[in-house]
Amino acid sequence: MTSVPRLDLASLRDAPLDPLTKGLPFDAPPLTVGDVGKQGWNVLAGDLPLPLAVIREDVLRANSAWMRDFTAANDLVIAPHGKTTMSPALFDLQVADGAWGITVATVQQLQVCLKFGVKRVIIANQPIGRQAIDACFRALQQPGFELYCLADGPDGVAMLAEGGKRNPPPSDNPLRVLVEIGFLGGRTGARTREIAMEVARAVVAADGLALGGFECFEGLLPTPQAADGLIDDVAALAQLALAENLFAAGQPVVVSAGGTAFFDRVGERFNATNFSRPVVKVLRSGCYLTHDSISYAAAYERIISETTLNLPEGRLEAALEVWAYVQSRPEDGRLIVTMGKRDISFDAGMPVPLRWYRPGRMTKPESVPEGHRIVALNDQHGHMEMPETSPLRPGDMVAFGIGHPCTTFDKWQMLLLVDENYRVTEALKTFF
Amino acid sequence: MTSVPRLDLASLRDAPLDPLTKGLPFDAPPLTVGDVGKQGWNVLAGDLPLPLAVIREDVLRANSAWMRDFTAANDLVIAPHGKTTMSPALFDLQVADGAWGITVATVQQLQVCLKFGVKRVIIANQPIGRQAIDACFRALQQPGFELYCLADGPDGVAMLAEGGKRNPPPSDNPLRVLVEIGFLGGRTGARTREIAMEVARAVVAADGLALGGFECFEGLLPTPQAADGLIDDVAALAQLALAENLFAAGQPVVVSAGGTAFFDRVGERFNATNFSRPVVKVLRSGCYLTHDSISYAAAYERIISETTLNLPEGRLEAALEVWAYVQSRPEDGRLIVTMGKRDISFDAGMPVPLRWYRPGRMTKPESVPEGHRIVALNDQHGHMEMPETSPLRPGDMVAFGIGHPCTTFDKWQMLLLVDENYRVTEALKTFF
Numbered sequence: 001m002t003s004v005p006r007l008d009l010a011s012l013r014d015a016p017l018d019p020l021t022k023g024l025p026f027d028a029p030p031l032t033v034g035d036v037g038k039q040g041w042n043v044l045a046g047d048l049p050l051p052l053a054v055i056r057e058d059v060l061r062a063n064s065a066w067m068r069d070f071t072a073a074n075d076l077v078i079a080p081h082g083k084t085t086m087s088p089a090l091f092d093l094q095v096a097d098g099a100w101g102i103t104v105a106t107v108q109q110l111q112v113c114l115k116f117g118v119k120r121v122i123i124a125n126q127p128i129g130r131q132a133i134d135a136c137f138r139a140l141q142q143p144g145f146e147l148y149c150l151a152d153g154p155d156g157v158a159m160l161a162e163g164g165k166r167n168p169p170p171s172d173n174p175l176r177v178l179v180e181i182g183f184l185g186g187r188t189g190a191r192t193r194e195i196a197m198e199v200a201r202a203v204v205a206a207d208g209l210a211l212g213g214f215e216c217f218e219g220l221l222p223t224p225q226a227a228d229g230l231i232d233d234v235a236a237l238a239q240l241a242l243a244e245n246l247f248a249a250g251q252p253v254v255v256s257a258g259g260t261a262f263f264d265r266v267g268e269r270f271n272a273t274n275f276s277r278p279v280v281k282v283l284r285s286g287c288y289l290t291h292d293s294i295s296y297a298a299a300y301e302r303i304i305s306e307t308t309l310n311l312p313e314g315r316l317e318a319a320l321e322v323w324a325y326v327q328s329r330p331e332d333g334r335l336i337v338t339m340g341k342r343d344i345s346f347d348a349g350m351p352v353p354l355r356w357y358r359p360g361r362m363t364k365p366e367s368v369p370e371g372h373r374i375v376a377l378n379d380q381h382g383h384m385e386m387p388e389t390s391p392l393r394p395g396d397m398v399a400f401g402i403g404h405p406c407t408t409f410d411k412w413q414m415l416l417l418v419d420e421n422y423r424v425t426e427a428l429k430t431f432f
Numbered sequence: 433m434t435s436v437p438r439l440d441l442a443s444l445r446d447a448p449l450d451p452l453t454k455g456l457p458f459d460a461p462p463l464t465v466g467d468v469g470k471q472g473w474n475v476l477a478g479d480l481p482l483p484l485a486v487i488r489e490d491v492l493r494a495n496s497a498w499m500r501d502f503t504a505a506n507d508l509v510i511a512p513h514g515k516t517t518m519s520p521a522l523f524d525l526q527v528a529d530g531a532w533g534i535t536v537a538t539v540q541q542l543q544v545c546l547k548f549g550v551k552r553v554i555i556a557n558q559p560i561g562r563q564a565i566d567a568c569f570r571a572l573q574q575p576g577f578e579l580y581c582l583a584d585g586p587d588g589v590a591m592l593a594e595g596g597k598r599n600p601p602p603s604d605n606p607l608r609v610l611v612e613i614g615f616l617g618g619r620t621g622a623r624t625r626e627i628a629m630e631v632a633r634a635v636v637a638a639d640g641l642a643l644g645g646f647e648c649f650e651g652l653l654p655t656p657q658a659a660d661g662l663i664d665d666v667a668a669l670a671q672l673a674l675a676e677n678l679f680a681a682g683q684p685v686v687v688s689a690g691g692t693a694f695f696d697r698v699g700e701r702f703n704a705t706n707f708s709r710p711v712v713k714v715l716r717s718g719c720y721l722t723h724d725s726i727s728y729a730a731a732y733e734r735i736i737s738e739t740t741l742n743l744p745e746g747r748l749e750a751a752l753e754v755w756a757y758v759q760s761r762p763e764d765g766r767l768i769v770t771m772g773k774r775d776i777s778f779d780a781g782m783p784v785p786l787r788w789y790r791p792g793r794m795t796k797p798e799s800v801p802e803g804h805r806i807v808a809l810n811d812q813h814g815h816m817e818m819p820e821t822s823p824l825r826p827g828d829m830v831a832f833g834i835g836h837p838c839t840t841f842d843k844w845q846m847l848l849l850v851d852e853n854y855r856v857t858e859a860l861k862t863f864f
Contacts, residue, residue: 020547020863022540026567049539049563083811105812106770107481108454115452125812128757128770128827130791131481135458152760155826187813188760188768220810325560328584328620336620338538338560342842342864347773359562378652379515379838380537380557381619394587395560406811410774410843413864431452432774432845 004101007092008117012429021414023052036416036427043323043397043422046359050397051324051339053408053415055290057425059319060417061093067288068097069312074267079103079122081258081286084406087415087428088116090289101146103284107132110147112431114139122178123149124217124258124284126156126188133160136175137167137208146173148212148254152180152188153195157202157209164208176212177203178254181233186220196237197244204246211246212254213279214238218266219259224302227262228269235273242276256282261299263288264307271309286406290320293401294349320408320415321354321399324382326392333385335372335392339400340380343411348404350374351382355399356392365399365422368392374400436533439524440549444861453846455484468848468859475755475829475854478791482829483756483771485840485847487722489857491751492849493525499720500529501744506699511535511554513690513718516838519847519860520548522721533578535716539564542579544863546571554610555581556649556690556716558588558620565595569640572601580644580686584612584622589634589641596640608644609635610686613665618652628669629676636678643678644686645711646670650698651691656734659694660701667705674708688714693731695720696739703741718838722752725833726781752840752847753786753831756814758824765817767804767824771832772812775843780836782806783814787831788824797831797854800824806832 013034017024024031025041025048041047043054071078077100082091086109091102101120104110113121127133127149139147151157160175169175179199182189190196196214203211214237218227238255247253253275257266263285270281287296300316324339344351353372355365372390376383382400386392402408409415410432417426445466449456456463457473457480473479475486503510509532514523518541523534533552536542545553559565559581571579583589592607601607611631614621622628628646635643646669650659670687679685685707689698695717702713719728732748756771776783785804787797804822808815814832818824834840841847842864849858 018863020540020544022864025563026539026543027570046562049567050561107458108452111458112452125770126759126826128759129482130478131457135481138459152762153826156760159827182762184763185766186762187810187815188762191763327558327560328588330584330614330618330620331616331623334617338557341779341839347778378619383619394558394585395591407773411864413845431450432454432843 004095004099004119005117006095007088009088009092012088012116015429017414017427023048023412023414023416025049033427033429037425039424041424043418043424044357044359044365051322051343053320053322053412054418054422055415055428056319056321056420057417058420059317060290062314063289063291063316063319064093064097066312066314066316071283072098073310073312075271076267076281076283078283078285080289081124081284082113083109084286085289085409086112086430086432088112089426089428091116091118094289100280100282103286107135110139111135114142119144120146121148122284123147126150126152128159133163134167137163137169140169140173140175146176148176148178150180150215151177151199151203152182152190154198154202157199157206160209161206164206169208174208174210176210178212178215178256179203179237181214181216181230181237183230187217189216193233193237197240200241200246210248210251211241213256214241215256217258219261224262224265227265231257231266231269235270238279239275253277253279254282255279256284258284260285260287260296264303264309267309268307288316290405291316291318292320292403292405293318293352293354294403318401320402320405322351322402322408323397323399326394326396326398329393332388335384335386337382337384337398339382341377342379344400345402345404345407346377347407350377351400351402353384353398354401357397359395359397368398436527436531436551437549438527439520441520441524444520444548447861449846449859454844455480455846455848457481465859465861469857471856473856475850475856476789476791476797483754483775485752485754485844486850486854487847487860488751488852489849490852491749492722494746495721495723495748495751496525496529498744498746498748503715504530505742505744507703508699508713508715510715510717512721513556513716514545515541516718517721517841518544518862518864520544521858521860523548523550526721532712532714535718539567542571543567546574551576552578553580554716555579558582558584560591565591566599568607569595569599569601572605572607578605578608580608580610582612582647583609583631583635584614584620585627585631586634589631589638592641593638596638601640606640606642608642610644610647610688611635611669613646613648613662613669615662619649621648625665625669629672632673632678642680642683643673645688646673647688649690651693656694656697659697663689663698663701667702670711671707685709685711686714687711688716690716692717692719692728696735696741699741700739720748722837723748723750724752724835724837725750725784725786726835750833752834752837754783754834754840755829755831758826758828758830761825764820767816767818769814769816769830771814773809774811776832777834777836777839778809779839782809783832783834785816785830786833789829791827791829800830
């Protein structure tokens, strides 16, 4: 399976960073994104204000390589969900590690991919509204660019077809539609096979559209078993459409599913299906890249203990940390840290204190002792309970692990890659 | 009470907007922030992609004027919390309406104020870390700029004092410290009067620092009665410090408190105190400016029904809305909309559907009928329950009211001011 070409990041590297960007030193000279890694800044030396979101580069690269090896070993490809990071430099790392494409959630996110040269994008949504639909068709005019999007009902297909009439795409580059399969009480997605097939036939009948395949997002389901049922539906519908000869000759047939919680089930169920024609089995996991310290960490333990798929060397580890200062120790058993809802995820568990460091007094960060936990976040403060014996005091630095990378990334216009000594190696600009 | 001079927004207006900014049309020409209001865009005409965060300009201006009149009628001033919006154009509106200063939460937010010419800032926190403390002292070198910050313990004062030694401020422009009063189980703030007075004396003894006054943040307390107790502590400590002659002659004595939920109690309790010297009674409310449709809406109803303060003409109304499309109606009783955790607050109640509009078919938005409610948000989707009789279908636009403006503002690098017909009048750039 050919991967998409590397991205063109020159314009990103050369872009000036607004000196007001959260995370930059307050006395920094005017800098481009590409300059940041050359400053010799070190988090532990106090060269940067806190809070600060950092990604441990060695862990990040190992995670990316792990997923490359995992998909290659199991006849899968990955179009990682770019909405997680919205960082073109990270998209480029994923592409370098063989990503089949990049997935996005919105047309604004598609524009980011186009700007930096991603050549195959899945919009894992039905585009809605004239602005969004017209932008999808305009993108198809770019030589060598392929676009997939979703539809889950005849209304949606009709809106796409009208967009195709307004903006006819090249005959060899239609808008590829993946029919979304859903479940009762779930999010988008056809609730029955009959509706799904009706959508597929409507796509085939519309000018400017082509049936790309079938997909689901299983990540909202509570158990691997429930995910299996939905993934099996996707495979079954692809077979029905193949039997009905709905796919154009010579075009890839895609089956795809979504999250980072059950990606083993996606591979197992798709691989258990005997498709009548070669299909491209596309994972869309996004959170594996930085992994996390809470929910995906737990999901991954289940995966590696249960799966019958081939597991490569190594393992996913948490790469993303937010550092904050202890601001106050106002009463026994309570600390306040300089980090709040605007700096770190709080929708999938409270941040987890990992390591601490006393500037000028310690040679390297040490593990936070047992018994420290964040119990509440305000906009710009974190409330921590801890034992009276806690060594932490105002001015100490604390590194927090996060749950749900998506909602930490989107709180930072710039995150910093760091080496194992917390020296800054690169700035990652995001586009939320 | 002199207000601070208007801001210098020329550099902001002339700044180019990144074409990838969420909310901009995908086919827009290169634009500056100041260009946006000249494009003639209309939300209802589909000129802009959704989701989109808009602020109704007439409501916003009326809210700002209401607070101007309210504070003037009650011997109060306001240093509105700028962390809510982080929009210099809105800071300027607040200054034009007589704001005594702008409050911020972090030193990055202080940098934004400095850049655009705010002349008096309260950092409603203890600055921590060399980067942050040095930046505070550097700011004091700017002619005509005054800076207040908080401290709640001797450790914190010592860190500020060391900063003052590294960066001695002009003798007539010290770093003004407000001693923070807290409560057991609360956030920052001295837990006893003894500690508070110890902090005040340490400030007075330190070179480069001056005692500015006392303050609290009462917004986390559950009831107006609990807030009263904390506010009374602030007033009592100011009187103790006055009796002990801790304030420098000729310097203002500040008492201040914080949120938008109990600002009536702040005014009532401070006004009930006979201070031995004139004091500046500073509210720091931030959310009044756009108000909201959930928690602050309820808090405001209590205020206007209970307060003994003078209430001016008019009233606060919700000005901030996020618009989204109906993306899918996949089953009876459930809609999915194109708006999620990355677009709207979800930490103080789920978004409230207010109005809907069918492009090309309706002349103006209509109220959403009873029975529609958002029951869950994912990163980029909203799940809505509604009656089977709901008129909404894919492609319709829906306006949502929000709770807690701070956590909606911070999801947008650009919000749009609109007139009563949803024509875009101005872009508001934010700095989160």
